[in-house]
Amino acid sequence: xxxxxxxxxxxxxxxxxxxxxxxxxxxxxxxxxxxxxxxxxxxxxxxxxxxxxxxxxxxxxxxxxxxxxxxxxxxxxxxxxxxxxxxxxxxxxxxxxxxxxxxxxxxxxxxxxxxxxxxxxxxxxxxxxxxxxxxxxxxxxxxxxxxxxxxxxxxxxxxxxxxxxxxxxxxxxxxxxxxxxxxxxxxxxxxxxxxxxxxxxxxxxxxxxxxxxxxxxxxxxxxxxxxxxxxxxxxxxxxxxxxxxxxxxxxxxxxxxxxxxxxxxxxxxxxxxxxxxxxxxxxxxxxxxxxxxxxxxxxxxxxxxxxxxxxxxxxxxxxxxxxxxxxxxxxxxxxxxxxxxxxxxxxxxxxxxxxxxxxxxxxxxxxxxxxxxxxxxxxxxxxxxxxxxxxxxxxxxxx
Amino acid sequence: xxxxxxxxxxxxxxxxxxxxxxxxxxxxxxxxxxxxxxxxxxxxxxxxxxxxxxxxxxxxxxxxxxxxxxxxxxxxxxxxxxxxxxxxxxxxxxxxxxxxxxxxxxxxxxxxxxxxxxxxxxxxxxxxxxxxxxxxxxxxxxxxxxxxxxxxxxxxxxxxxxxxxxxxxxxxxxxxxxxxxxxxxxxxxxxxxxxxxxxxxxxxxxxxxxxxxxxxxxxxxxxxxxxxxxxxxxxxxxxxxxxxxxxxxxxxxxxxxxxxxxxxxxxxxxxxxxxxxxxxxxxxxxxxxxxxxxxxxxxxxxxxxxxxxxxxxxxxxxxxxxxxxxxxxxxxxxxxxxxxxxxxxxxxxxxxxxxxxxxxxxxxxxxxxxxxxxxxxxxxxxxxxxxxxxxxxxxxxxx
DNA sequence: TCTGTAGATCGAATCGTTGCGACCCCAAAA
DNA sequence: TTTTGGGGTCGCAACGATTCGATCTACAGA
Numbered sequence: 001x002x003x004x005x006x007x008x009x010x011x012x013x014x015x016x017x018x019x020x021x022x023x024x025x026x027x028x029x030x031x032x033x034x035x036x037x038x039x040x041x042x043x044x045x046x047x048x049x050x051x052x053x054x055x056x057x058x059x060x061x062x063x064x065x066x067x068x069x070x071x072x073x074x075x076x077x078x079x080x081x082x083x084x085x086x087x088x089x090x091x092x093x094x095x096x097x098x099x100x101x102x103x104x105x106x107x108x109x110x111x112x113x114x115x116x117x118x119x120x121x122x123x124x125x126x127x128x129x130x131x132x133x134x135x136x137x138x139x140x141x142x143x144x145x146x147x148x149x150x151x152x153x154x155x156x157x158x159x160x161x162x163x164x165x166x167x168x169x170x171x172x173x174x175x176x177x178x179x180x181x182x183x184x185x186x187x188x189x190x191x192x193x194x195x196x197x198x199x200x201x202x203x204x205x206x207x208x209x210x211x212x213x214x215x216x217x218x219x220x221x222x223x224x225x226x227x228x229x230x231x232x233x234x235x236x237x238x239x240x241x242x243x244x245x246x247x248x249x250x251x252x253x254x255x256x257x258x259x260x261x262x263x264x265x266x267x268x269x270x271x272x273x274x275x276x277x278x279x280x281x282x283x284x285x286x287x288x289x290x291x292x293x294x295x296x297x298x299x300x301x302x303x304x305x306x307x308x309x310x311x312x313x314x315x316x317x318x319x320x321x322x323x324x325x326x327x328x329x330x331x332x333x334x335x336x337x338x339x340x341x342x343x344x345x346x347x348x349x350x351x352x353x354x355x356x357x358x359x360x361x362x363x364x365x366x367x368x369x370x371x372x373x374x375x376x377x378x379x380x381x382x383x384x385x386x387x388x389x390x391x392x393x394x395x396x397x398x399x
Numbered sequence: 400x401x402x403x404x405x406x407x408x409x410x411x412x413x414x415x416x417x418x419x420x421x422x423x424x425x426x427x428x429x430x431x432x433x434x435x436x437x438x439x440x441x442x443x444x445x446x447x448x449x450x451x452x453x454x455x456x457x458x459x460x461x462x463x464x465x466x467x468x469x470x471x472x473x474x475x476x477x478x479x480x481x482x483x484x485x486x487x488x489x490x491x492x493x494x495x496x497x498x499x500x501x502x503x504x505x506x507x508x509x510x511x512x513x514x515x516x517x518x519x520x521x522x523x524x525x526x527x528x529x530x531x532x533x534x535x536x537x538x539x540x541x542x543x544x545x546x547x548x549x550x551x552x553x554x555x556x557x558x559x560x561x562x563x564x565x566x567x568x569x570x571x572x573x574x575x576x577x578x579x580x581x582x583x584x585x586x587x588x589x590x591x592x593x594x595x596x597x598x599x600x601x602x603x604x605x606x607x608x609x610x611x612x613x614x615x616x617x618x619x620x621x622x623x624x625x626x627x628x629x630x631x632x633x634x635x636x637x638x639x640x641x642x643x644x645x646x647x648x649x650x651x652x653x654x655x656x657x658x659x660x661x662x663x664x665x666x667x668x669x670x671x672x673x674x675x676x677x678x679x680x681x682x683x684x685x686x687x688x689x690x691x692x693x694x695x696x697x698x699x700x701x702x703x704x705x706x707x708x709x710x711x712x713x714x715x716x717x718x719x720x721x722x723x724x725x726x727x728x729x730x731x732x733x734x735x736x737x738x739x740x741x742x743x744x745x746x747x748x749x750x751x752x753x754x755x756x757x758x759x760x761x762x763x764x765x766x767x768x769x770x771x772x773x774x775x776x777x778x779x780x781x782x783x784x785x786x787x788x789x790x791x792x793x794x795x796x797x798x
Numbered sequence: 799t800c801t802g803t804a805g806a807t808c809g810a811a812t813c814g815t816t817g818c819g820a821c822c823c824c825a826a827a828a
Numbered sequence: 829t830t831t832t833g834g835g836g837t838c839g840c841a842a843c844g845a846t847t848c849g850a851t852c853t854a855c856a857g858a
Contacts, residue, residue, distance in 0.1 A: 055590070056566065056588070056590070056814095058813095058814055058815090059814065059815065059816095060814080068837075068838085069837065069838045069839075070814090070815085070816095070838085070839090071816080071817075071818095071837075071838060071839075071840090072836080072837060072838070074815070074816060074817080075816095075817090075836090075837085078816080078817090082835080082836075083835095083836070083837085084835085084836060084837095087836080087837085099585070101564055101565060101566065102565055102814085102815075103508075103565065103566060103813085103814050103815070104561065104564075104565025104566060104567045105504055105507045105508045105513065105565075105566070105567065105813085105814080105815090106508050106813070106814035106815040106816090106843090107565075107814080107815055107816075108504045108815090108843095109502075109504045109505050109508050109813090109814085109815075109843050109844065109845085110814080110815045110816050110817090110842080110843050111815080111816065111817095111843085112843070114504065118547075133550060134550070137550055146549070146559070146561050146562070147549065147550070148517075148547040148548065148549050148562075149547065149548040149549065149550075150545070150546065150547050150548065151532060151533070151536055151546070151548075160545070162503065162545050163545070163547075165500055165503075166500065166501055166502065166503025166504075166506075167455065167500065167502055167503060167504070168503045168504065186498070189455070191454070191455070307736075333733070334732065334733060334736055337706075337733055337736050337737050337738075338736050339736075339738050457843090457844055457845085458844065458845060458846095459844080459845095467807075467808085468807065468808045468809075469808085469809090469844095469845085469846095470807075470808060470809075470810095470846080470847075471806080471807055471808070473845070473846060473847080474806095474807085474846095474847095477846080477847095481805080481806075481807095482805095482806070482807080483805085483806060483807090486806080486807085501844085501845075502843085502844050502845065503845095504843090504844080504845090505813090505843070505844035505845040505846090506844080506845050506846075507813095507845090508812095508813050508814065508815090508843090508844080508845075509812075509813050509844080509845050509846050509847085510813085510845085510846065510847095511813070
């Protein structure tokens with residue numbers, strides 16, 4: 001009969017009564033349980049008081065010891081002025097005796113935010129990223145947010161993505177081409193805004209919760225071009241980054257724009273695409289030399305490759321900048337120290353980090369500024385492109 | 400009457416009956432509810448299907464849509480073979496339709512571990528740490544753990560310490576002198592073991608849950624000393640790190656041990672303590688020059704300072720290694736590129752990272768190896784200490 | 799027909815917090 | 829004396845997952 005849906009109505013009618021009974025019953029049971037564990041607490045407490053450590057004390061332990069309710073303890077932390085002096089002191093003492101530390105995980109679950117933002121990098125390598133992270137941290141600290149960085153080295157869908165996938169952070173700053181845009185689109189939400197630093201916002205990569213900050217790569221290329229022209233160079237080659245790299249494309253574009261403005265035919269300029277690594281730069285430069293081009297200067301899409309190129313040139317006894325000038329991009333620390341020191345375009349990494357974090361902040365508190373922010377870059381001329389040096393060498397050579 | 404504990408027994412007696420009723424009832428109710436929310440789901444789904452996003456779906460939503468219980472959904476994830484084919488498929492589909500993603504925070508709370516380990520660094524700067532983190536990540540990934548790095552830049556008790564204080568990680572690797580040993584002692588627990596890379600385990604800094612990994616700094620100093628002696632240098636100076644730095648002290652110690660073994664009086668050797676920075680190295684070298692010592696070689700406690708020293712020497716037209724040889728320590732990337740290239744002691748950062756993580760693993764799964772592990776270092780001779788070069792320069796100079 | 803067993807599923811408790819609403823009590827206002 | 833009010837507390841219901849033991853079903857063997 002009970003199984004029969006036909007007379008369900010009568011059952012439903014008695015539910016409130018039953019519920020009441022059960023409820024009351026549970027209350028009694030609970031009370032008993034408390035009494036029980038109270039005794040047990042004695043043991044646990046001793047354990048905690050001794051140096052042995054044992055498992056962590058919880059807010060309930062504190063409440064018990066201070067003889068107040070759990071809510072009061074919580075209140076004592078969050079709004080101390082709302083609890084009486086004496087209570088606050090008792091809580092305080094209990095906290096110390098038990099070495100209580102709040103459980104961040106539980107809090108995060110309850111308040112549904114982590115107060116943590118993640119910086120996802122391709123690898124944490126290098127002087128290059130450290131400035132950026134510093135910029136992020138500086139802003140985040142001011143906002144009371146914790147910054148954690150995760151590298152995405154190697155494998156697919158590794159650890160760092162877990163931060164996004166399982167909502168372990170409140171927001172993220174991404175600088176890692178190996179994280180697919182599709183994934184980012186899937187992860188980005190109102191509750192998890194993302195700022196990308198390594199890719200443009202295209203038509204099919206757009207969301208209210210994704211914004212971008214970037215250096216003005218195109219301007220950088222343009223500055224580089226103008227600088228090389230200023231120094232009197234006329235016959236160029238380009239060592240570009242991977243074809244997929246939008247950054248590299250823009251640098252390339254700006255460079256060509258400068259050349260065209262000076263009526264130089266860019267069509268005949270040799271371009272080699274490599275992979276942004278030192279080794280890649282060496283290989284690219286090697287190819288260029290083998291092919292026997294007559295060159296005044298080479299524009300390399302990043303410093304790493306440029307340094308590789310310098311090494312190859314040195315091996316082939318090609319004088320820089322006398323025979324061929326070399327221009328890099330990024331202004332990594334090394335650029336200043338190689339011989340000859342490398343002319344390059346400075347990316348304001350620290351400011352990029354700051355800007356990214358500020359954008360994230362906007363998205364987090366709803367006053368989103370959205371879209372794309374572009375920061376200017378600056379030219380850093382050094383020895384590797386100095387015409388003056390080239391002619392000095394000339395003289396030395398001629399004498 | 401119900402509230403009166405006196406006739407509780409009678410209540411208790413009827414409980415099984417009531418339970419049965421309630422249970423059956425709930426079953427019916429559930430069926431209804433399912434039917435009900437099923438309709439609602441349509442709406443919610445639309446919300447989710449549209450681009451608007453909305454709040455995250457929970458495991459309950461999935462259960463509802465797949466028409467199974469929450470536990471079954473959970474089971475379908477953790478032990479797929481325990482649920483029937485058809486159920487698994489329904490769950491799978493619901494997951495996709497709702498774009499369900501498990502809430503890591505909730506899981507962490509329930510299972511009382513985060514599967515995350517933290518790497519706490521002084522700042523994330525540099526080629527120096529990146530190798531280390533790579534080593535850590537490589538091991539951690541294999542263990543299914545996520546690695547997160549946090550810099551401890553600036554302020555007291557900043558963000559990164561929150562990871563430890565609020566038990567947001569299962570373990571930590573610390574390489575940041577600014578984190579006080581006392582704090583580490585307080586945080587280290589069975590449930591949160593710590594491996595330190597930047598300090599020795601002394602008598603008053605010891606715990607079952609703290610272990611250490613370090614490079615053999617003393618050996619490094621010894622190798623450096625022997626190398627300089629081999630090259631024929633006899634009159635030395637030392638630019639050491641901060642007095643607090645145990646690492647610097649050991650390097651210094653090893654260096655002197657080598658000299659003493661060669662019957663060189665170490666008491667008359669000038670020692671300047673600086674701060675491990677490039678600028679500090681410049682100031683220290685400047686002082687040394689001002690004081691007018693006659694020197695063959697300077698042993699500098701890290702590369703950063705050594706590079707500063709090189710710059711000062713160049714400014715003063717002191718030829719390296721001809722007039723004075725310079726030896727660094729660490730083997731940072733820059734060392735290879737400065738002019739002249741810097742002889743140094745290579746610290747196996749990658750291996751240090753690996754070793755630290757392996758030690759942490761041991762502590763995490765109870766098979767703790769504990770204590771201190773010391774990894775060997777290697778000599779990397781380059782131009783800045785080459786006697787051969789010195790004499791070549793001699794010839795060039797003489798001609 | 800009954801029992802035993804294994805596979806599939808479910809309910810309910812639990813993890814440690816937070817915060818809302820309710821409560822109690824005492825003093826000031828009516 | 830009765831309201832009002834507010835400061836100080838407390839109880840309870842979440843938050844979203846996991847997991848243990850119980851229940852249900854179906855089917856094989858006795």
